[in-house]
Amino acid sequence: MEPELEELAASAAQALMAASRTDKWQEVSARVAHHLKDAGLSEGWLGARGPDPAAVRARKWQGRLARLLVSNPSSVAELRSIVAEFAPLADAGPQVRNTVSGGVTDGVVLQSGRIDSLTVNAAPGTAQDHIDFRDGTFNGPAIGVQHNHYGAPSPTARAMAADWPRITRLRRLAMGVHPTRRFAAEPTVPPYVTRDCDAELSGLVRSALLNGGLVVVTGQPLSGKTRTAWAALRRAVRDDARVHVAPRGTDLRDLPAQLRGRDSEGTHVVWLDDLADHLGEHGLTAGLLAQLVHERILVIATMNDGDYDTHRFGGGPTSRVLGGAGGTVQLSHDWSETELTRLALFDDPRLVDAREWRGESGITQFLVLGPELWDKWRRARQGNPFGHLVVRAAVDLARCGITADIPQVLLRETCARYGELDLTDEDFDAALAWAAEPRNGVTGLLVRGEQPDTWRAYGSLVADAVRWPETEPVPDTVWGEAVAGARTHGLDTDTVVASFRAVMLPRADGGDLTAMYGLGALAHWEGDVVEAESWHRKAADLGDLRSCNALGQILANRGAKAEAIPYLELAAEAGVEAAYVTLGKLHRDRARHWLAKAAESGDAEAAFQLAHLVLKPGRERQAAEWYRQAADAGHRDAALYLNTLRAGMSAPAEESE
Numbered sequence: 001m002e003p004e005l006e007e008l009a010a011s012a013a014q015a016l017m018a019a020s021r022t023d024k025w026q027e028v029s030a031r032v033a034h035h036l037k038d039a040g041l042s043e044g045w046l047g048a049r050g051p052d053p054a055a056v057r058a059r060k061w062q063g064r065l066a067r068l069l070v071s072n073p074s075s076v077a078e079l080r081s082i083v084a085e086f087a088p089l090a091d092a093g094p095q096v097r098n099t100v101s102g103g104v105t106d107g108v109v110l111q112s113g114r115i116d117s118l119t120v121n122a123a124p125g126t127a128q129d130h131i132d133f134r135d136g137t138f139n140g141p142a143i144g145v146q147h148n149h150y151g152a153p154s155p156t157a158r159a160m161a162a163d164w165p166r167i168t169r170l171r172r173l174a175m176g177v178h179p180t181r182r183f184a185a186e187p188t189v190p191p192y193v194t195r196d197c198d199a200e201l202s203g204l205v206r207s208a209l210l211n212g213g214l215v216v217v218t219g220q221p222l223s224g225k226t227r228t229a230w231a232a233l234r235r236a237v238r239d240d241a242r243v244h245v246a247p248r249g250t251d252l253r254d255l256p257a258q259l260r261g262r263d264s265e266g267t268h269v270v271w272l273d274d275l276a277d278h279l280g281e282h283g284l285t286a287g288l289l290a291q292l293v294h295e296r297i298l299v300i301a302t303m304n305d306g307d308y309d310t311h312r313f314g315g316g317p318t319s320r321v322l323g324g325a326g327g328t329v330q331l332s333h334d335w336s337e338t339e340l341t342r343l344a345l346f347d348d349p350r351l352v353d354a355r356e357w358r359g360e361s362g363i364t365q366f367l368v369l370g371p372e373l374w375d376k377w378r379r380a381r382q383g384n385p386f387g388h389l390v391v392r393a394a395v396d397l398a399r400c401g402i403t404a405d406i407p408q409v410l411l412r413e414t415c416a417r418y419g420e421l422d423l424t425d426e427d428f429d430a431a432l433a434w435a436a437e438p439r440n441g442v443t444g445l446l447v448r449g450e451q452p453d454t455w456r457a458y459g460s461l462v463a464d465a466v467r468w469p470e471t472e473p474v475p476d477t478v479w480g481e482a483v484a485g486a487r488t489h490g491l492d493t494d495t496v497v498a499s500f501r502a503v504m505l506p507r508a509d510g511g512d513l514t515a516m517y518g519l520g521a522l523a524h525w526e527g528d529v530v531e532a533e534s535w536h537r538k539a540a541d542l543g544d545l546r547s548c549n550a551l552g553q554i555l556a557n558r559g560a561k562a563e564a565i566p567y568l569e570l571a572a573e574a575g576v577e578a579a580y581v582t583l584g585k586l587h588r589d590r591a592r593h594w595l596a597k598a599a600e601s602g603d604a605e606a607a608f609q610l611a612h613l614v615l616k617p618g619r620e621r622q623a624a625e626w627y628r629q630a631a632d633a634g635h636r637d638a639a640l641y642l643n644t645l646r647a648g649m650s651a652p653a654e655e656s657e
Contacts, residue, residue: 005069005076005188007171012079013062015086028086031078032068039072074375076179084247161258161268164242167234176226176273176302178368180350181460183467190348190367192231196336197329201228204327205236205300209267212293213326214284216275216301218308222440223333224364225302226273233269233300241267248277252284256291268297275301279311279318286320305330333362349467357459365442370460377445377461386423386431389415391445394457395465396474400482401499402491405449405456408432410485417477476514479503483522497522508535513544520550529554540567545574604633611641620645 019028029046036042045064068075172189180189204215217229233243246252252270259268270292272278279285284299292299303311308328311318322328335343343355343363350367358366380388393414397406415423423431432455435446446455465471474482479500486496500522507515520535533554539547552568555561611626624645630638 006066008076008079008083009062009066009069011083012065013058015083016061017058018086019082028082031082035072035075035078036068039068039075041068041071073179073182074371161242161244161262164244164268166239167237167241167243168239170243170245172227172230177230179371180367181370181374181464182350183469186349190350191346192227193339193343193346193351195224195228195331196339197331198228198232201232201329202235204329205232205298208298208326209236210296212296212298214289214299214301214324216303216308216322216325216328217331218303218305218328219331220305220333222365222368222442223331223362225331228331229300229302237267237269241269243269243271245271246278248274250278251282252278252288253282256288256295259292259295259297270297270299272299272301275303276307276311279321284321285317286324289321289324333365335363353460353463357463359447359459361443366460369440369442370464373439373445373458373460374464376439384431384434385421386427387434389418389421389423390428390431391435391457391461393478394446394455395461396478397482398457398462399465399474400479401495402482402486403495404491405451405454407489408453408455410489411455413485414478414481417481418475419477476518479518513539513542513547517544517547517550520547524550545571545576549576602633604630604635604638607633608635608638
């Protein structure tokens with residue numbers, strides 16, 4: 001298991017332990033259970049607090065969370081969120097039942113000691129009450145009763161600078177880097193591709209390391225801000241650098257005091273992902289930043305463009321903070337040509353997929369949205385089966401080789417080929433609307449094509465379906481629809497045909513009759529009758545009735561009527577309607593041949609039956625000749641039919657049978 005995931009599992013187990021002692025446990029356990037269910041893992045252990053000591057239970061939970069992270073990568077973001085919310089409570093120790101903090105400066109501080117039972121009533125009307133139980137030992141419940149409410153809870157206090165982890169112990173996922181879809185032994189995130197701004201950013205980071213200061217990486221959502229900032233930090237500092245990764249709401253005010261005089265102990269860095277969550281009275285202020293600069297501390301942060309513009313140019317305290325930044329670098333989710341050229345040098349499958357399948361979205365958007373869209377589609381199979389089916393049809397048509405925009409009528413027809421759901425037009429329209437709804441403001445599961453009433457599946461869904469080992473194969477009926485539909489709607493048939501052969505040839509070589517029939521039908525459709533006859537003969541001789549009919553038709557058309565009849569009879573007996581007409585025609589022609597032979601040898605009955613067989617509009621003279629020959633040979637009814645025919649009358653139906 002990747003070290004990043006191991007560390008996250010351990011942190012999440014401790015955070016869950018802390019959450020289990022709060023009134024938010026039901027909500028938090030439901031969030032985790034949701035991801036366990038998606039991964040097919042048991043969720044019962046979440047409610048099993050049991051008699052085990054807390055440390056033992058935490059280790060058990062850590063192991064189960066590790067399995068969850070491997071089985072369901074989309075759970076990474078959820079567990080990181082839980083860690084950010086409850087890890088501070090975990091630091092407080094498992095015996096603390098309640099910590100009440102109302103003020104910020106003075107009050108009651110219990111730094112050590114044993115407490116058997118304690119009730120604290122904060123004095124009404126004061127905003128200076130602060131009850132700190134972090135280093136206390138409790139042998140009974142500690143209850144804090146607060147009568148005044150001052151708004152949001154106080155920010156979380158963090159570990160002292162001496163306890164900050166070294167940068168080598170930190171993992172990108174813990175820093176805020178989004179996970180990507182991965183299969184088999186692939187690393188958690190793909191290799192980093194150098195961005196055009198890296199040289200400038202590295203210079204700003206190195207300068208701030210020497211002189212102190214704030215460096216901010218801004219950008220559009222999902223533009224790669226955190227990954228770029230992390231890469232710049234790793235390039236700039238040694239492995240012994242200590243980094244404070246501040247969760248949302250962290251109280252930063254004591255940082256200068258913690259860091260004062262620590263120059264000799266190595267580099268210390270403050271990491272603030274999503275800086276907007278760290279601005280304000282208890283967070284990063286202009287005064288606090290000035291103190292950190294005085295201590296020559298690098299503060300590296302990320303921020304969305306919209307938040308940056310609001311805080312930077314809106315006036316007020318936060319504007320002064322950002323105005324005092326030592327440098328700002330802006331990222332776009334649209335990659336430049338030079339960045340795309342660098343990307344092409346990597347063979348990581350996820351980067352290759354991003355280059356080939358991203359469509360109009362950016363590289364980082366593709367990588368980050370992929371897991372979310374995949375999970376949304378998979379879960380819809382139960383909650384929104386029509387929506388799931390419409391997306392599946394688009395994904396499967398792309399897997400068949402239709403990479404262009406798909407006409408809506410073809411998408412609708414393909415949905416019917418699965419035979420799973422009775423999809424009405426109203427259901428189909430609702431499913432399309434659901435599938436096209438943008439996620440994260442970027443893209444839906446289905447993307448509208450350039451032409452009206454055309455669609456395509458978002459590229460990450462197709463790429464993941466191709467790479468995921470448990471993806472269901474494209475049904476044979478959908479393959480047939482793809483080949484026929486591509487030709488009908490003027491799409492590129494070469495790619496579809498090549499894809500079809502690539503899938504069917506190994507199956508046919510393994511004895512798959514359906515694949516043999518499909519290859520024969522494709523060859524006949526392309527006009528290669530020789531190859532079509534070869535595939536159909538192989539399948540027919542192994543008992544495939546569809547190929548019996550197809551082979552019989554081919555043989556009949558090239559004049560091998562005697563050889564065709566046994567195959568057509570097998571197909572006709574099994575109810576293949578196409579064989580009926582051809583077989584009747586062949587039998588009629590065969591009967592005419594042998595009746596003519598007998599009539600020419602003087603057989604009166606043969607001449608009489610042959611006259612019946614050939615009698616049809618335009619052939620009355622030929623039929624009359626055979627009736628005359630039958631009468632001359634002594635057939636007792638032939639003269640009557642001959643006279644009737646000559647009189648322009650039809651023979652009675654019951655007598656002509």
